[in-house]
Amino acid sequence: xTPAIARSTRxxxxxxxxxxxxxxxxxxxxxxxxxxxxxxxxxxESAVLGPTLTLALRxxxxxxxxxxxxxxxxxxxxxxxxxxGLVLGAVLALGVILxxxxxxxxxxxxxxxxxxxxxxxxxxxxxxxxxxLPKIQLLCAIPFALVGIWLLTGAKASGLSVGEWFxxxxxxxxSFELVLLNWLIPKDSPMRLTGLMFAVTxxxxxxxxxxxxxxxxxxxxxxxxxxxVGQFVLLTLLTTLLAFGLMNVxxxxxxxxxxxxxxxxxxxxxxxxxxxxxxxSMTHLALVGAGLILIANGVAEIRLKSNLAVDERR
Numbered sequence: 001x002t003p004a005i006a007r008s009t010r011x012x013x014x015x016x017x018x019x020x021x022x023x024x025x026x027x028x029x030x031x032x033x034x035x036x037x038x039x040x041x042x043x044x045e046s047a048v049l050g051p052t053l054t055l056a057l058r059x060x061x062x063x064x065x066x067x068x069x070x071x072x073x074x075x076x077x078x079x080x081x082x083x084x085g086l087v088l089g090a091v092l093a094l095g096v097i098l099x100x101x102x103x104x105x106x107x108x109x110x111x112x113x114x115x116x117x118x119x120x121x122x123x124x125x126x127x128x129x130x131x132x133l134p135k136i137q138l139l140c141a142i143p144f145a146l147v148g149i150w151l152l153t154g155a156k157a158s159g160l161s162v163g164e165w166f167x168x169x170x171x172x173x174x175s176f177e178l179v180l181l182n183w184l185i186p187k188d189s190p191m192r193l194t195g196l197m198f199a200v201t202x203x204x205x206x207x208x209x210x211x212x213x214x215x216x217x218x219x220x221x222x223x224x225x226x227x228x229v230g231q232f233v234l235l236t237l238l239t240t241l242l243a244f245g246l247m248n249v250x251x252x253x254x255x256x257x258x259x260x261x262x263x264x265x266x267x268x269x270x271x272x273x274x275x276x277x278x279x280x281s282m283t284h285l286a287l288v289g290a291g292l293i294l295i296a297n298g299v300a301e302i303r304l305k306s307n308l309a310v311d312e313r314r
C-alpha cells in the first residue's frame with residue numbers, strides 16, 4: 001500500500017474508532033433506559049417493550065434531526081434510493097432489536113462480546129458472496145481479535161442463554177449490515193440512506209413495542225427524571241445520530257473486514273466507561289484481552305510487500 005493510500009484510510013479508521021467509542025458508552029445508557037420503560041409499565045425489566053420502545057424513540061428522533069441538519073439528505077431521492085435504504089434499514093433494525101433484547105436479558109459485557117463476533121462472520125460472508133478472501137494481515141489479526149474479546153468479556157465457556165442467542169443473531173445481522181454498507185452506499189448518498197435507515201429502524205421497533213404487553217399502561221411521568229432523560233438524549237445524539245452517521249459516511253472507505261476489527265474497540269470502551277462511571281474494575285484477563293485487541297489492530301495495519309506491489313500496480 002502506498003503512503004498516499006495509507007493516509008487516505010487513516011481518517012476513516014479514526015472516525016470508526018470514534019463511532020466504536022460512542023457505541024461502547026451507549027450500552028449502559030440503552031440498558032438503563034429500556035429497564036426504566038419496563039418499570040414504568042409495571043413489567044419485568046427484561047420485557048420486550050422497554051428495549052423496542054427506546055429504539056423506536058431514539059432512532060425516530062435521530063432521523064428527524066438528521067433530515068433537519070443535512071439538507072442534502074432531503075434531495076435527489078430515486079426508486080433505487082428507496083430500495084437500498086429499505087434493505088439497509090431492515091437489516092439494521094433486525095440487528096439492533098436483537099441486540100437490545102439480548103441486552104435486557106444479559107450483561108453489557110456479554111452482549112458486547114457476542115456483537116463483535118462480526119469479526120468472524122464478516123470475512124466468511126465476504127468470501128462466500130464476493131468470492132474474495134481478506135488480505136493476509138487481516139486473516140492473521142482475526143485470531144488475536146477473537147481471543148481478545150473472549151478474555152475481555154470474562155472468558156465464558158458455558159452454554160448460551162436465550163439472551164445470548166439474541167446476541168449471536170445480532171452479530172449475524174450486523175455482519176450483513178457491514179457488507180451491505182460497503183456495497184450499497186458508494187452507489188448512492190450516505191446522507192439520504194442514513195436518514196432512511198433511521199426511519200425504517202424506528203418504524204420496525206415501534207411495531208414491536210406497540211404489539212408488546214404493557215404499551216398502554218406506561219406511566220410517562222415516571223420516565224421524566226433528569227437521569228433517564230439525560231441518558232436518552234446522549235443515546236440519541238451520540239450513540240445513534242453521530243455514531244451511525246460516522247459509520248455510514250466513513251466505513252465504505254475501509255475494507256469490510258478491517259472495519260469489523262476496528263469496531264472491536266467497542267467492548268474496550270464499554271469496559272473503560274463502566275470503570276469511570278460505575279467504578280467497575282477490569283480483571284487481569286480483561287486487560288490481556290484488551291491488549292490482544294490492540295495487537296489485532298496493529299497486525300491489521302501491517303503493510304506487506306505483496307500488498308504494496310498490488311496497490312502500486314493499481
